[in-house]
Amino acid sequence: METTISTKQKVKQSAQKLFRERGYAAIGMRELAKAVGIQAPSLYNHYKSKDDLLREICFDMAHRFFNAFGGAVIKEKLFSNKLKEAIKAHIDVIASNPEAAEVFFNEWMFLEQPYLLEFKKMRLEYEMKFRNIIEKGITNGEFKNVNSKLAAFVIFSTLNATYELYSTKEKILQEQMDEDIAQLLLKGIKS
Amino acid sequence: METTISTKQKVKQSAQKLFRERGYAAIGMRELAKAVGIQAPSLYNHYKSKDDLLREICFDMAHRFFNAFGGAVIKEKLFSNKLKEAIKAHIDVIASNPEAAEVFFNEWMFLEQPYLLEFKKMRLEYEMKFRNIIEKGITNGEFKNVNSKLAAFVIFSTLNATYELYSTKEKILQEQMDEDIAQLLLKGIKS
DNA sequence: CCTACCGATCGGTAGG
DNA sequence: CCTACCGATCGGTAGG
Numbered sequence: 515m516e517t518t519i520s521t522k523q524k525v526k527q528s529a530q531k532l533f534r535e536r537g538y539a540a541i542g543m544r545e546l547a548k549a550v551g552i553q554a555p556s557l558y559n560h561y562k563s564k565d566d567l568l569r570e571i572c573f574d575m576a577h578r579f580f581n582a583f584g585g586a587v588i589k590e591k592l593f594s595n596k597l598k599e600a601i602k603a604h605i606d607v608i609a610s611n612p613e614a615a616e617v618f619f620n621e622w623m624f625l626e627q628p629y630l631l632e633f634k635k636m637r638l639e640y641e642m643k644f645r646n647i648i649e650k651g652i653t654n655g656e657f658k659n660v661n662s663k664l665a666a667f668v669i670f671s672t673l674n675a676t677y678e679l680y681s682t683k684e685k686i687l688q689e690q691m692d693e694d695i696a697q698l699l700l701k702g703i704k705s
Numbered sequence: 706m707e708t709t710i711s712t713k714q715k716v717k718q719s720a721q722k723l724f725r726e727r728g729y730a731a732i733g734m735r736e737l738a739k740a741v742g743i744q745a746p747s748l749y750n751h752y753k754s755k756d757d758l759l760r761e762i763c764f765d766m767a768h769r770f771f772n773a774f775g776g777a778v779i780k781e782k783l784f785s786n787k788l789k790e791a792i793k794a795h796i797d798v799i800a801s802n803p804e805a806a807e808v809f810f811n812e813w814m815f816l817e818q819p820y821l822l823e824f825k826k827m828r829l830e831y832e833m834k835f836r837n838i839i840e841k842g843i844t845n846g847e848f849k850n851v852n853s854k855l856a857a858f859v860i861f862s863t864l865n866a867t868y869e870l871y872s873t874k875e876k877i878l879q880e881q882m883d884e885d886i887a888q889l890l891l892k893g894i895k896s
Numbered sequence: 897c898c899t900a901c902c903g904a905t906c907g908g909t910a911g912g
Numbered sequence: 913c914c915t916a917c918c919g920a921t922c923g924g925t926a927g928g
Contacts, residue, residue, distance in 0.1 A: 521913095536814070539730035543907060555908080556913050564907065594895060620811070623727070648894070657894045661885055667870065668863045668889045675862035694852055698859045702893035703839070703848045704785060712897090734923060746924080747897050755923065 522560040524550050529567050530613040538568055538621040565626050568617070572625060575611065575618040576636050582607045583643060593651030598700065600644065602692045604673045609688055612677045619674050641666055669699055713751040715741050720758050721804040729759055729812040756817050759808070763816060766802065766809040767827050773798045774834060784842030789891065791835065793883045795864045800879055803868045810865050832857055860890055 528549040532541045543564060547554040561567045586603035590596045608615040625633055645666045651657040657665075672695060679691065719740040723732045734755060738745040752758045777794035781787045799806040816824055836857045842848040848856075863886060870882065 537728065537730050539728055540815070542905070544905080553914060555910095555915085558908070559913070624731070655896060658896050660889060660894050664882070664885050665889060665894050667866070668886065671863040671866035672859045675858070675866075679858065691855070694855050695859065698851065698856060698893070700893045700895045701849075702889070702891045703851050703856050704891045705846060705849050733921070735921080744898060746899085746926095749924070750897070 521550070521552070525557060525560050526567070526570065527613075530571055530617055533568070533571070533621055534613045534616040538564075538617070538624045565624070565629075568621060568624060569629050571614055571617050572622050572633060573629075575607075575614050576633070576640075578607045578611065579604065579640060580636075583640070587643075587647070592656060593647050593654065594656045594700065597644070597647050597651065598696045600647065601669065601673060601696045601699065605676050605692050605695065608673070608676050609680065612680050616677045619677070641670065644669065672699060712741070712743070716748060716751050717758070717761065718804075721762055721808055724759070724762070724812055725804045725807040729755075729808070729815045756815070756820075759812060759815060760820050762805055762808050763813050763824060764820075766798075766805050767824070767831075769798045769802065770795065770831060771827075774831070778834075778838070783847060784838050784845065785847045785891065788835070788838050788842065789887045791838065792860065792864060792887045792890065796867050796883050796886065799864070799867050800871065803871050807868045810868070832861065835860065863890060 525546070529541075529546055532546060532549060543557055544554045547557055550557070561570070582603040583600055586599040587596045590599055622633055623630070645662050648657060648660075648662045648665050652659055652662065676691075676695070716737070720732075720737055723737060723740060734748055735745045738748050741748070752761070773794040774791055777790040778787045781790055813824055814821070836853050839848060839851075839853045839856050843850055843853065867882075867886070
């Protein structure tokens with residue numbers, strides 16, 4: 515039993531690493547099996563298919579994002595603070611799972627139906643939570659009268675690329691980074 | 706002669722479309738050939754290999770970005786204006802070639818050596834041009850004393866995702882968009 | 897530009 | 913968890 519669970523986890527971790535490095539389509543089940551240390555057919559004792567593996571990685575991450583958002587937003591009253599905390603929470607989820615995050619962002623299109631549709635629905639729902647905060651913040655004057663869709667786009671584009679920052683030589687401190695990115699997005703770079 | 710050239714262009718355009726939609730690794734030469742309207746082996750009259758095709762798409766785009774940057778920056782004196790114009794020029798290159806741009810951003814890792822190394826070198830060089838403007842703008846007081854690497858990261862993350870905006874139902878006007886994104890990055894959303 | 901074809905590899909199954 | 917194996921498809925070449 516313990517062995518089974520642990521091998522399954524190893525399969526998932528190896529898949530995250532390989533899918534991230536070279537892409538879902540470019541990784542074969544034989545290569546994945548080799549990384550785990552078993553034969554290819556044995557992988558099917560843990561996952562029904564290659565797609566099944568991808569699905570677990572992607573939906574796991576989706577749930578992490580939703581949970582982190584819920585916890586972050588509830589603590590604040592001002593919309594600008596809600597947005598700031600939601601930004602930090604989002605970055606933290608990525609920082610804690612950089613490999614899975616990269617798969618989530620770059621390989622989701624290989625999901626098969628009906629999961630592809632469900633995935634897109636969840637992403638839109640999550641995006642709308644952010645837009646909602648922005649719009650309420652505009653209404654009560656905390657934010658400028660910006661295009662909320664475009665503002666959400668700028669925020670997500672930035673946040674969803676943060677996994678890149680963990681592989682760089684010029685190391686950036688995590689705590690500082692959260693705050694700096696939030697400040698850049700909220701206040702820009704101009705004096 | 707005309708036929709030869711036109712078929713080659715058609716191969717490139719079809720490749721851009723298919724690589725963008727489903728990824729370089731997931732597209733076979735037979736599927737590409739079918740989209741062009743020829744047999745798979747005939748593709749090799751135009752490109753030496755699948756990788757050769759990807760290389761042309763990626764390096765074409767690289768040159769477009771460099772050229773656009775040079776033209777934009779030279780027109781301005783203030784660093785904040787240089788940055789703003791460079792941002793707009795970058796967005797315009799993507800807007801004019803959304804399919805090739807998406808391949809450029811998402812499929813470059815399938816380039817083979819030595820081209821992969823050359824590609825990375827060019828990207829870093831381009832990124833440094835932006836950082837340079839930011840740092841000079843900080844020195845002369847046009848910008849806040851931000852982390853220039855992080856500021857460049859926020860800018861590029863946003864710009865390099867703009868191809869997403871052209872497939873959305875909620876249509877955003879191109880001219881307005883350039884300016885709005887530049888403003889959001891320069892001044893943020895906070896009142 | 898085509899037909900015919902190569903060896904290699906693909907995701908997955910049968911059966912134990 | 914394994915060995916043995918399936919039909920399908922891969923990028924690419926030979927030769928015309």
